[in-house]
Amino acid sequence: MTLTLMPPVVSEGPALTELRLQVRAFLDEQIADGRFVSHVDTWLTRWDRDFTRELGRRGWLGMTIPPEYGGHGRTFLERFVVTEELLVVGAPVAAQWIADRQIGPSLLRYGTQEQKQAYLPGIARGEVVFGIGMSEPDSGSDLASVRTRGERVEGGWRVTGTKVWTSGAHEADAFFALARTAPLDPAHRHEGLSQFIVDLHAPGIEIRPIISMGGDHHFNEVHLGGVFIPDDRVLGEVGEGWRQVTSELGYERSGPERFLSTYQLLAEAASAMGEGRLPQDVGLGRQVARVAALHQLSFAVSTALEAHADADTAAAVVKVLGTSTEGDIADYVDMLTATGWVEDEDLYRLLHAAIIQRPGFTLRGGTNEILRGVIARGLGLR
Amino acid sequence: MSARLDPRLAASTAADADLVAMLTELFEDYRTERPAPREVVDLDPDLWQQLDQLGLTRLTAPESSGGSGASWFDGAALLGLAAAAGAPAPLLEHGFLAAWLLDEAGLPNDGALRTVCRPDPAGTALNVTYGRDASGVVTLFEDGEQWRVADVPAGRATIRQGRNLAGEPCDTVEFDLDDLSAGALVTSEVGEQFHLRGALARSAQVCGGLERIVQVVVAHVREREQFGRPIGRFQAVQRLVADIAAEASLARAATDTAVARAAASDWADPGLLFAVGVAKSCTGHAASVVVRNAHQALGAIGTTLEHELHVLTKPVLARRSEFGSIHEWDETLTRLATSAGHERLWSLITTGRAGPHH
Numbered sequence: 117m118t119l120t121l122m123p124p125v126v127s128e129g130p131a132l133t134e135l136r137l138q139v140r141a142f143l144d145e146q147i148a149d150g151r152f153v154s155h156v157d158t159w160l161t162r163w164d165r166d167f168t169r170e171l172g173r174r175g176w177l178g179m180t181i182p183p184e185y186g187g188h189g190r191t192f193l194e195r196f197v198v199t200e201e202l203l204v205v206g207a208p209v210a211a212q213w214i215a216d217r218q219i220g221p222s223l224l225r226y227g228t229q230e231q232k233q234a235y236l237p238g239i240a241r242g243e244v245v246f247g248i249g250m251s252e253p254d255s256g257s258d259l260a261s262v263r264t265r266g267e268r269v270e271g272g273w274r275v276t277g278t279k280v281w282t283s284g285a286h287e288a289d290a291f292f293a294l295a296r297t298a299p300l301d302p303a304h305r306h307e308g309l310s311q312f313i314v315d316l317h318a319p320g321i322e323i324r325p326i327i328s329m330g331g332d333h334h335f336n337e338v339h340l341g342g343v344f345i346p347d348d349r350v351l352g353e354v355g356e357g358w359r360q361v362t363s364e365l366g367y368e369r370s371g372p373e374r375f376l377s378t379y380q381l382l383a384e385a386a387s388a389m390g391e392g393r394l395p396q397d398v399g400l401g402r403q404v405a406r407v408a409a410l411h412q413l414s415f416a417v418s419t420a421l422e423a424h425a426d427a428d429t430a431a432a433v434v435k436v437l438g439t440s441t442e443g444d445i446a447d448y449v450d451m452l453t454a455t456g457w458v459e460d461e462d463l464y465r466l467l468h469a470a471i472i473q474r475p476g477f478t479l480r481g482g483t484n485e486i487l488r489g490v491i492a493r494g495l496g497l498r
Numbered sequence: 499m500s501a502r503l504d505p506r507l508a509a510s511t512a513a514d515a516d517l518v519a520m521l522t523e524l525f526e527d528y529r530t531e532r533p534a535p536r537e538v539v540d541l542d543p544d545l546w547q548q549l550d551q552l553g554l555t556r557l558t559a560p561e562s563s564g565g566s567g568a569s570w571f572d573g574a575a576l577l578g579l580a581a582a583a584g585a586p587a588p589l590l591e592h593g594f595l596a597a598w599l600l601d602e603a604g605l606p607n608d609g610a611l612r613t614v615c616r617p618d619p620a621g622t623a624l625n626v627t628y629g630r631d632a633s634g635v636v637t638l639f640e641d642g643e644q645w646r647v648a649d650v651p652a653g654r655a656t657i658r659q660g661r662n663l664a665g666e667p668c669d670t671v672e673f674d675l676d677d678l679s680a681g682a683l684v685t686s687e688v689g690e691q692f693h694l695r696g697a698l699a700r701s702a703q704v705c706g707g708l709e710r711i712v713q714v715v716v717a718h719v720r721e722r723e724q725f726g727r728p729i730g731r732f733q734a735v736q737r738l739v740a741d742i743a744a745e746a747s748l749a750r751a752a753t754d755t756a757v758a759r760a761a762a763s764d765w766a767d768p769g770l771l772f773a774v775g776v777a778k779s780c781t782g783h784a785a786s787v788v789v790r791n792a793h794q795a796l797g798a799i800g801t802t803l804e805h806e807l808h809v810l811t812k813p814v815l816a817r818r819s820e821f822g823s824i825h826e827w828d829e830t831l832t833r834l835a836t837s838a839g840h841e842r843l844w845s846l847i848t849t850g851r852a853g854p855h856h
Contacts, residue, residue: 125754131506383840390836401831405779409752492736
């Protein structure tokens with residue numbers, strides 16, 4: 117219709133359905149063999165480098181990377197169904213997530229030939245683990261205010277500053293750091309930023325844990341104490357960091373991880389309600405409907421991105437709706453349960469974790485407040 | 499974009515572009531020239547005649563029985579655009595249900611305006627939209643174990659006039675049981691499909707209404723100034739508008755998905771019960787947010803009779819509850835989800851069918 121915020125929905129073709137069933141059969145085997153225990157929010161919280169390497173062996177990492185860089189030359193739609201299948205079973209995918217989702221595509225778009233050859237084959241094999249260094253102690257939603265600075269030195273840059281919320285930095289090999297490489301011009305705040313590829317084992321790097329409210333260690337503060345970055349580890353163009361960072365947001369914001377973080381809890385609640393362990397309540401059907409519609413909406417955005425259409429606003433819509441829904445599922449199931457945990461029951465294990473993880477859903481990758489601003493801009497309000 | 503899709507990966511669900519362009523223009527014209535809003539809505543005979551001449555009153559009915567033989571993609575576009583214009587026309591009743599039932603029953607269709615209903619065992623049907631305007635009422639009657647379709651001339655039924663929330667003709671019709679029992683036999687699938695077709699067609703109408711409401715709200719908040727600037731510049735207002743755009747988008751995705759399943763399988767896909775349920779649930783809940791936020795954003799101006807907003811919000815609310823309340827559909831989805839259980843829920847969500855147990 118004349119409201120053109122979103123791309124039209126598309127039907128999944130037979131090749132994708134076949135791929136889904138292949139991945140599903142593999143995952144069923146893995147679960148039956150006790151290779152992993154399903155959980156919520158596994159793309160942040162569950163690391164298993166062996167599992168990640170196994171996915172690499174099967175060709176399910178770096179799927180969109182061309183074969184000359186060790187990838188598989190497949191489409192974003194094929195990657196979409198693989199990631200959906202991994203997320204719905206609650207598989208341990210955190211080790212691969214950042215590299216597979218955004219580092220690979222960014223390197224392909226902005227990296228030098230040498231950088232692509234250095235990192236992409238390892239990403240596709242599941243051997244190279246990446247993090248992201250964007251936020252800082254005083255720069256959250258206002259990303260252009262980052263204070264980490266790169267100073268020109270002979271043969272490269274000396275980078276100094278502190279990044280926060282870098283998930284998995286303590287396990288990762290490298291990260292992309294956004295830094296200011298030219299003085300802030302208040303009239304053009306998005307200029308003068310650059311991206312560096314930083315080896316997290318380099319001298320001058322200090323990684324400190326940030327313990328989450330459930331007691332787990334996923335996030336880190338990464339201190340860069342005058343770390344030397346050679347010229348060949350600048351990503352893309354010096355001064356183009358803002359455009360480079362924001363150009364990949366469509367993929368980062370519209371994927372299935374934005375509505376499936378609590379899927380395991382929803383599925384377990386369906387069983388529990390069917391077996392009389394939870395009271396009958398029509399709210400379950402409502403949540404299932406939203407997840408089903410989000411699955412279609414997210415796939416539609418992937419299709420648009422595959423066709424190189426601009427989908428920033430559409431991706432923001434998926435993320436606002438999806439992260440709200442996955443959080444609402446946690447709260448919904450909580451309201452159906454009486455007090456008192458039964459710790460060895462899956463329902464409570466998943467519910468407990470979902471409640472603890474929930475606040476992060478609508479914060480990470482752009483808060484929903486920022487995203488509503490993006491939608492409002494898409495509608496011409498600002 | 500659709501031209502670049504590889505059909506092995508993804509198939510387009512779009513309506514015919516020329517038809518959509520024609521419909522957009524037609525209903526834009528109607529919207530800009532229609533009479534001022536009143537508290538009641540009556541059939542516009544001139545509009546109906548125009549739609550009929552263009553082959554739109556029976557768009558999805560087969561050509562062999564006098565229809566235009568278009569797909570449900572096209573049909574959903576028609577229903578949505580007509581609803582967005584607040585066009586008072588029984589397109590759903592006449593073109594999507596009555597014509598289909600007559601065709602299924604092998605009964606002739608002269609194209610004269612008909613409405614449709616499911617009378618209770620006593621022969622009474624409530625909430626028959628446009629009952630008073632129809633030359634005949636097509637009935638779907640559960641006669642013991644059997645389903646029968648009859649084409650009852652209006653003169654043989656007693657019509658008590660009423661109005662629904664939207665002020666549309668919404669009548670109580672009493673039939674002679676003999677007329678209903680004399681109908682042609684149809685299969686029980688026809689009885690089940692009637693509910694699904696009606697529910698999905700109403701969802702398509704609600705989506706069209708929601709999208710027009712978003713447009714009205716966006717135009718208003720960009721224009722209306724307070725504190726020296728358009729109110730759309732305020733974050734609090736942006737939040738209202740962003741949320742209704744998002745909800746309307748989710749409703750659209752859910753509805754188009756069900757339409758695609760219906761069109762691709764000619765209504766034979768066993769996953770349609772789930773898909774239509776998702777459409778009804780998402781459009782119904784979206785309507786709550788959209789109507790509330792739209793009225794909030796438009797202020798007192800939007801509550802007046804002369805304003806366009808109620809021409810859209812009232813039908814959205816009236817229609818979302820037809821062919822099964824939102825609660826009833828949420829209940830159906832809950833039943834499907836609990837019987838699928840943990841292992842098969844994802845199959846239900848992606849295909850509409852839970853599939854076999856592992």
